[in-house]
Amino acid sequence: MGGMDAHEHLKQAAMAARHASHELARSSRATRDAALRAMADALRAGMHDILAANARDVAAFRGSNAFLDRLTLTEARVEAMAVGLEDVAALPDPLDRVLAEWTRPNGLRFQRIATPIGVIGMIYESRPNVGADAAGLCLKSGNAVILRGGSDSVHSAAAINAALQRGLTVAGLPTGCVQVAPNADRAYVAAVLAGAGLLDLIIPRGGKSLVERVQQEARVPVLAHAEGLNHSFVHAAADPAMARKIVANAKMRRTGICGATETLLIDRPIATALLPVLIEDLRTLGCDFRADAAARAIVPALKPATEADFDTEWLDAILSVAVVDGVQGALDHIARHGSEHTDAIITQDEAAARAFLRGVDSAVALWNASTQFCDGGEFGFGAEIGIATGRIHARGPVGLEQLTTYRTLIFGSGQVRP
């Protein structure tokens, strides 16, 4: 970018994005879907360049093997990105849905319709595919996007972006629809966060420190994922076989995802009979435990939990365990320690389930199902750009619908206001 500083570059990118967003807002579904398919084709056609650019990033990388794996692209991974774009093209159009419609006594007819948000800034870390996935969801929902990937993947991101822009051009849409930060300049993140008036929304996707920085510094609305401190509560009237199946899945299917259960709450009347079995199931799967005194009285081998353990999102094969008294005891524990993300009750007692679902204030509350269902794909969204833990605009999985906003059309016949 020569001598252009990050803020100036962002400003120019944002102006191009704003122009593109107006064009997108007026575009037809057919045009947007054609662009998505052309972007997929261009990724395949650009395979060689993308892998070569990625090889440069990989050669320069000095981090852990786990991160290296996330950074590394293969033909199969690029193909998966292309298929992802085609899948998004096939999803229903999230725009122009009539969300509400009503008529007033003066004859004015109101229509609330779904419309794009505008210009979205996306800040993410190492995985290069996140950029292509986000670009697809933003384009489908009529939003222009400016992508700022991790500094480790800057060459990969540029090569992917070049391919995506070739696809846009084939479909007759401006390249301003999808843009990428020009280099690894860290000042670009600061410029995005300061982008009031330039960007309409920032979506960070990455570790806790990235998300916290964005939430602390952003001068633009943020849709972010903070913490998933999720509970599975096994109620006294639970079916024991179902409880065993759900708890094992909720904790151990994948321990590192945000929908994983971090704390097992067990109702006192069944704790003596059921807790040892649940613990044994989980131990067999490789789980370790931090348990309160009542749980340790039943299974003495469990490690003791500190109060802080119940505030810890393990994202690992560790489970906090507490014995509670009924639905109210579970709700009290969750209100004190939870993060309003995803919480489940397992019970055959409908009244208990209703009381739990009503009393818990989580973005997602489940009855007799695994907390790991907190996922856009499992919701039927087709694809998701992340999970939102804030309380306004969107809660839980963020799919195409959540990337839209609304406006109101009013149809009159000469009405004036008295």
Added chain:
Amino acid sequence: MGGMDAHEHLKQAAMAARHASHELARSSRATRDAALRAMADALRAGMHDILAANARDVAAFRGSNAFLDRLTLTEARVEAMAVGLEDVAALPDPLDRVLAEWTRPNGLRFQRIATPIGVIGMIYESRPNVGADAAGLCLKSGNAVILRGGSDSVHSAAAINAALQRGLTVAGLPTGCVQVAPNADRAYVAAVLAGAGLLDLIIPRGGKSLVERVQQEARVPVLAHAEGLNHSFVHAAADPAMARKIVANAKMRRTGICGATETLLIDRPIATALLPVLIEDLRTLGCDFRADAAARAIVPALKPATEADFDTEWLDAILSVAVVDGVQGALDHIARHGSEHTDAIITQDEAAARAFLRGVDSAVALWNASTQFCDGGEFGFGAEIGIATGRIHARGPVGLEQLTTYRTLIFGSGQVRP
């Protein structure tokens, strides 16, 4: 408050509000409505104290007569506040609405339901009634609110709040549902703006400098009104009599409200015939003009407009006037100068109207009606807490529905994620 500083007070108020918000989220509609009616009764019973407190504020006031009028309470104005609360009690319940419902192939049933946002911080200026109105809407929608009124009205606000809290107590709800800043300490505004983790949303209501400060400094999501630079576009196929009626109303019914038209756009083919008549109507009503060269060629007496005039929200009896070429010319002008608030087209040509409604990206877009209909009451919301000009969560009038968010309930029968 003794030596307690603003931030410490806000923290304690926010903790009480959080506790109250959990109780509100579980409360029944009947309880919330009973509280609203008890609050109305308490305002009437507290009439003497409220007027005495207001008299202290009025005696200390050193500002303009217009502001003095806003600050001054009378028996009739307190009665209007009470009736306002009763009216809100009679509105439909915005909570527990089922916003969407679907079932997945694995048998999981999903239900998206409306739920309170949580704890709202409201910052407003002189009118003491704004606090009571906001408290009513927040309580009805299950939100706890912390009110920080203008420093000029601090005694009035405290007396009103004492009455509202007596009403809450009568209905068995915690006083933490509605709280007020303890004094005129300016640091309290800063504490509210810094309230990340304590507040879920800030709603500022006041002049441009207040709103800009909130948008610049807030560490919490904001629902705010920035600017209403609204256009009425008289298309070539407009009915002249309808155009005269709508334009006069859109500009002159009330010039100081955010839905007032600030710029008249007139289509070139009818400008020569219709512009002089429209100008004469408005001039008779006391309007002044800033017109572009093409308009002045038709009505030479008009004052010339600078480019900056078209970027000016007059909020006064002044109208910017420009001649444009068709719908596209109007859309281009609005894209360059508008604020995406409220824009109208007047035409008998449905295709032109559809093109305008599709092409304009305003929160509210009207066909053959006055822009002054951008108002929660006129939308049928019963009451509004303000108008939002941002692009996420809510656009346009903010009523009870816009003071809710959602969560997702998932009903299973033992499903686990593969």
